[in-house]
Amino acid sequence: MDKPFAITLNPGSSLANHTGSWRTSRPVYLDRLPPCNSQCPAGEDIQGWLFHAESGGYEAAWRHLTRDNPFPAIMGRVCYHSCEAACNRGKIDEAVGINSVERFLGDEAVKQGWKLAPPERESGKKVLIVGAGPSGMSAAYHLRKLGHAVTVMDAGPYMGGMMRFGIPKYRLPREVLDAEMQRIVDLGVTVKLNSKVDNILDEMKQGGFDAAFLAVGAHIGKRAMIPSGDAARIVDAISVLRSMEGEDKPLLGRRVVVYGGGNTAIDVARTVKRMGAEPIIVYRRTRDKAPAHDFEIEEALQEGVMVKWLSTIKQAGDKEITIEKMALDDKGFPQPTGEFETLEADSVVLALGQDVDLGLLNGVPGLEVTDGVVKVAPNMMTGHAGIFAGGDMVPAERNVTVAVGHGKKAAKNIDAWLSGQTYAPPPKHEVAQFEKLNPWYYADAPKTVRPMLDIIRRQSTFEEVQGGLDETTALFEARRCLSCGNCFECDNCYGVCPDNAVIKLGPGKRFQFNYDYCKGCGMCVAECPCGAIKMEAEEI
Amino acid sequence: MSLQTVKFYQTGTFTVGNRLLAPEERSVQANMQRTNSLNSGHRACQGCGEALGARYAIDAAMIASKGQLIAANATGCLEVFSTPYPETSWQIPWIHSLFGNAAAVATGIAAAIKVKRQKGQGGDVRVVAQGGDGGTTDIGFGCLSGMFERNDDVLYICYDNGGYMNTGVQRSSATPSAARTATTMPLGPEPGNPFGQGKFVPAIAMAHEIPYVATATVADLRDLEYKVTKAMGIRGARYIQILVPCPLGWGAASQDTILLARLAKETGIFPVFEAEFGEVKSALPIRRPQPVEEYLKLQKRFAHLFGKNPAVATIARIQAQADKNIRRYGLQARKGDH
Ligand SMILES: Cc1cc2nc3c(=O)[nH]c(=O)nc-3n(C[C@H](O)[C@H](O)[C@H](O)COP(=O)(O)OP(=O)(O)OC[C@H]3O[C@@H](n4cnc5c(N)ncnc54)[C@H](O)[C@@H]3O)c2cc1C
Ligand SMILES: Cc1ncc(C[n+]2csc(CCOP(=O)(O)OP(=O)(O)O)c2C)c(N)n1
Ligand code: SF4
Ligand code: SF4
Ligand SMILES: [Mg+2]
Numbered sequence: 001m002d003k004p005f006a007i008t009l010n011p012g013s014s015l016a017n018h019t020g021s022w023r024t025s026r027p028v029y030l031d032r033l034p035p036c037n038s039q040c041p042a043g044e045d046i047q048g049w050l051f052h053a054e055s056g057g058y059e060a061a062w063r064h065l066t067r068d069n070p071f072p073a074i075m076g077r078v079c080y081h082s083c084e085a086a087c088n089r090g091k092i093d094e095a096v097g098i099n100s101v102e103r104f105l106g107d108e109a110v111k112q113g114w115k116l117a118p119p120e121r122e123s124g125k126k127v128l129i130v131g132a133g134p135s136g137m138s139a140a141y142h143l144r145k146l147g148h149a150v151t152v153m154d155a156g157p158y159m160g161g162m163m164r165f166g167i168p169k170y171r172l173p174r175e176v177l178d179a180e181m182q183r184i185v186d187l188g189v190t191v192k193l194n195s196k197v198d199n200i201l202d203e204m205k206q207g208g209f210d211a212a213f214l215a216v217g218a219h220i221g222k223r224a225m226i227p228s229g230d231a232a233r234i235v236d237a238i239s240v241l242r243s244m245e246g247e248d249k250p251l252l253g254r255r256v257v258v259y260g261g262g263n264t265a266i267d268v269a270r271t272v273k274r275m276g277a278e279p280i281i282v283y284r285r286t287r288d289k290a291p292a293h294d295f296e297i298e299e300a301l302q303e304g305v306m307v308k309w310l311s312t313i314k315q316a317g318d319k320e321i322t323i324e325k326m327a328l329d330d331k332g333f334p335q336p337t338g339e340f341e342t343l344e345a346d347s348v349v350l351a352l353g354q355d356v357d358l359g360l361l362n363g364v365p366g367l368e369v370t371d372g373v374v375k376v377a378p379n380m381m382t383g384h385a386g387i388f389a390g391g392d393m394v395p396a397e398r399n400v401t402v403a404v405g406h407g408k409k410a411a412k413n414i415d416a417w418l419s420g421q422t423y424a425p426p427p428k429h430e431v432a433q434f435e436k437l438n439p440w441y442y443a444d445a446p447k448t449v450r451p452m453l454d455i456i457r458r459q460s461t462f463e464e465v466q467g468g469l470d471e472t473t474a475l476f477e478a479r480r481c482l483s484c485g486n487c488f489e490c491d492n493c494y495g496v497c498p499d500n501a502v503i504k505l506g507p508g509k510r511f512q513f514n515y516d517y518c519k520g521c522g523m524c525v526a527e528c529p530c531g532a533i534k535m536e537a538e539e540i
Numbered sequence: 541m542s543l544q545t546v547k548f549y550q551t552g553t554f555t556v557g558n559r560l561l562a563p564e565e566r567s568v569q570a571n572m573q574r575t576n577s578l579n580s581g582h583r584a585c586q587g588c589g590e591a592l593g594a595r596y597a598i599d600a601a602m603i604a605s606k607g608q609l610i611a612a613n614a615t616g617c618l619e620v621f622s623t624p625y626p627e628t629s630w631q632i633p634w635i636h637s638l639f640g641n642a643a644a645v646a647t648g649i650a651a652a653i654k655v656k657r658q659k660g661q662g663g664d665v666r667v668v669a670q671g672g673d674g675g676t677t678d679i680g681f682g683c684l685s686g687m688f689e690r691n692d693d694v695l696y697i698c699y700d701n702g703g704y705m706n707t708g709v710q711r712s713s714a715t716p717s718a719a720r721t722a723t724t725m726p727l728g729p730e731p732g733n734p735f736g737q738g739k740f741v742p743a744i745a746m747a748h749e750i751p752y753v754a755t756a757t758v759a760d761l762r763d764l765e766y767k768v769t770k771a772m773g774i775r776g777a778r779y780i781q782i783l784v785p786c787p788l789g790w791g792a793a794s795q796d797t798i799l800l801a802r803l804a805k806e807t808g809i810f811p812v813f814e815a816e817f818g819e820v821k822s823a824l825p826i827r828r829p830q831p832v833e834e835y836l837k838l839q840k841r842f843a844h845l846f847g848k849n850p851a852v853a854t855i856a857r858i859q860a861q862a863d864k865n866i867r868r869y870g871l872q873a874r875k876g877d878h
Pocket of ligand 3: 046
């Protein structure tokens with residue numbers, strides 16, 4: 001015994017004491033679904049691509065983004081970004097400017113000439129896509145990536161569908177549209193323009209196609225019964241916007257009455273304003289009831305577009321029209337008041353919505369058409385096996401992002417169908433609600449505002465109205481992301497554990513619990529900023 | 541590392557680490573090679589703020605002293621839960637003697653090191669003394685005042701959990717007003733710990749005009765590390781009091797330890813500041829101002845203030861104490877602070 005006085009045991013380490021046995025519940029790491037991702041109609045992994053952008057990895061961010069949506073530069077301009085309405089940061093200060101970062105990445109890709117990766121193998125299957133709008137081109141992209149031979153046929157002279165013949169240039173410059181469309185063609189997709197499909201079954205048979213995806217949109221302007229004199233000039237909004245893309249600009253006169261309260265009405269009014277006319281919108285309900293987005297109405301008003309709310313057109317003459325004032329009843333429906341007014345008008349543009357031209361489906365057995373749109377199953381297949389459909393021609397919200405989402409979903413299902421299987425999407429993680437976060441940790445950072453073109457140029461030219469972010473502002477904006485539900489390696493769990501029971505695995509590798517010592521206090525869960533840890537009851 | 545506000549990098553310096561910061565700008569605790577001075581397997585309660593605070597402080601002191609550190613520890617939870625014979629959780633040279641003499645033991649060690657250095661033996665070994673609030677503000681106070689007055693080269697760290705927790709939650713002179721403890725029961729006309737008693741040792745330390753006095757909490761890691769590092773860069777007597785919530789003694793949920801420390805600071809109940817030679821030099825401003833109820837209501841030791849008939853007047857007196865701290869130490873929320 002050569003131990004000091006009164007000492008009989010060698011010093012030991014407390015590591016011998018496995019305090020993990022005290023635990024009644026255990027922390028576990030998990031990925032929750034960020035609300036933005038959950039909301040995105042195109043199913044983008046927004047938090048995932050923002051994560052790359054946060055450290056300046058723009059190309060990695062763009063590659064991550066385009067896994068789901070090949071059109072970030074378009075999205076960054078025309079998407080109504082419902083993701084931002086869902087963004088948790090909105091409960092702290094303002095939502096992350098997801099859409100503006102997306103545009104930055106899209107523009108950067110065009111500038112740097114980043115290319116999409118070609119398919120790894122050829123499947124030997126042939127798929128026909130009808131319509132080169134967002135839905136058709138999105139499906140083309142995903143199907144091509146999966147190795148299928150894809151042919152897109154479109155009746156029109158250019159790719160883009162309503163993005164070219166509806167959405168005006170001042171919101172979507174054509175170079176941007178062309179660049180992102182061409183990138184799909186570069187993947188080896190065959191696009192046949194000026195090629196209307198009259199009968200889908202014949203076309204499939206002739207071309208030897210194994211499946212088809214239809215995305216013909218909704219292009220027939222709805223008419224309204226307006227008593228009018230012979231000389232009255234009444235046209236529909238879609239034709240007006242379409243003619244903007246051609247040589248012959250529409251002749252509408254000086255005073256142009258636009259009838260309707262949707263986005264198309266706003267776009268047509270803003271377009272004719274830029275051509276030097278004086279547009280006035282007539283809409284039967286109030287501003288807050290109008291289907292157009294409020295920011296679009298606001299931008300139109302700023303540019304000098306006039307609006308007559310609560311009014312319907314009673315009669316259209318050669319140089320003037322008669323409108324009747326309406327009043328909302330208790331249920332919020334407009335009712336006639338018997339009060340009339342005349343307005344000077346050289347022409348009336350109807351912007352009352354669009355119908356689908358289903359001519360190519362004549363004689364196809366099994367189809368179900370309700371309210372003028374084609375019914376599809378959850379896998380996007382119509383009632384006729386092997387014919388899938390999406391975008392504006394199926395029952396859904398009509399916008400570019402929904403159309404893109406349909407294209408992706410249809411592609412995955414067509415791919416499975418072609419090999420006699422059914423596509424089962426991976427189970428969704430639970431949503432990372434705001435209550436799961438610890439907002440204390442995020443530094444205050446107000447949203448970066450995108451620059452707007454000056455008002456004079458907005459009234460007289462077709463230059464793009466909204467500008468983009470530059471590198472520093474885009475980086476700042478990306479870093480405003482809270483990384484909801486997904487570990488961003490802030491080291492909090494590793495730091496706050498009083499028992500050193502969190503093992504840091506190193507950059508990019510996240511963390512691991514050491515359950516030998518974790519007492520289950522729950523501090524790591526409470527102090528995780530982004531809600532990427534949860535407590536689970538221990539089975540005792 | 542110094543206390544600097546990082547230009548917005550998503551979480552600034554609020555989180556322990558931050559992948560967007562250069563490694564040298566991250567906290568000691570973010571480091572994969574941190575000392576883990578107080579290692580796993582210790583017997584502290586679930587969610588113990590003292591165990592956490594001690595590792596935060598001593599790991600930082602180890603970096604600042606380049607690993608040349610000895611700690612003297614007073615009796616109390618920190619000692620009892622870390623060293624049941626023959627085990628130890630300490631990964632640094634560490635000594636325990638008595639409840640009330642940690643400051644004196646540390647003074648002795650510092651004196652011995654000085655002599656050894658004069659004789660050319662041993663390098664620049666630094667000394668930390670540490671203890672609970674009972675061991676510091678009550679029984680060890682004489683030794684502590686002596687250490688200050690002689691300006692001995694020791695950093696004394698008091699882990700303030702507001703009571704004698706190790707022996708069953710008795711009152712100390714650092715127990716807050718109105719708090720229930722085993723010796724201040726919520727009975728009679730003024731239930732809980734009486735108002736007008738107790739003391740705030742950081743202010744008394746300042747009165748000794750020692751080179752450095754600071755307070756910190758386990759909710760502000762970067763601030764805590766900055767203060768320990770700064771203190772270790774100074775010779776002479778230094779004092780840091782760290783607020784370390786105690787789930788057991790406070791009657792709080794184990795996962796709320798950091799939240800409670802944060803609320804103590806954000807309500808003004810616990811002023812976080814630093815002072816040099818008796819003068820306050822800086823204070824950590826309140827970021828999200830809150831009424832004291834937000835802090836009190838999470839703790840069973842204040843449960844008698846709430847319920848059907850809330851003790852409005854008592855809560856108002858506690859609010860007045862917090863407001864006084866805010867005035868005295870200049871804790872007002874400032875615009876532009878992240
Ligand atoms: C004025 C206006 C502005 C809009 N602004 C926005 C906006 O800002 N943001 C937004 O998200 N959405 C907007 N939308 C809606 C959006 O444009 C559509 O929801 C979207 O383009 C629908 O995509 P799609 O692929 O289904 O069809 P479309 O884009 O309509 O494309 C269909 C394509 O199919 C072709 N086609 C049709 N029939 C045949 C056939 N038989 N044979 C071959 N080809 C055929 C057409 O030529 C066309 O190119 C707007 C719509 C309009 C009208
Ligand atoms: C001289 C002496 N008196 C009483 C005790 C019993 N005792 C041990 S720890 C302790 C309380 C410690 O309280 P504090 O210093 O606040 O530390 P905590 O346990 O709260 O961390 C007491 C009273 C003792 N060890 N020595
Ligand atoms: S903070 Fe980031 S992850 Fe969370 S909802 Fe907003 S963009 Fe998505
Ligand atoms: S903080 Fe540590 S002890 Fe507490 S639950 Fe998390 S890993 Fe376990
Ligand atoms: Mg104590």
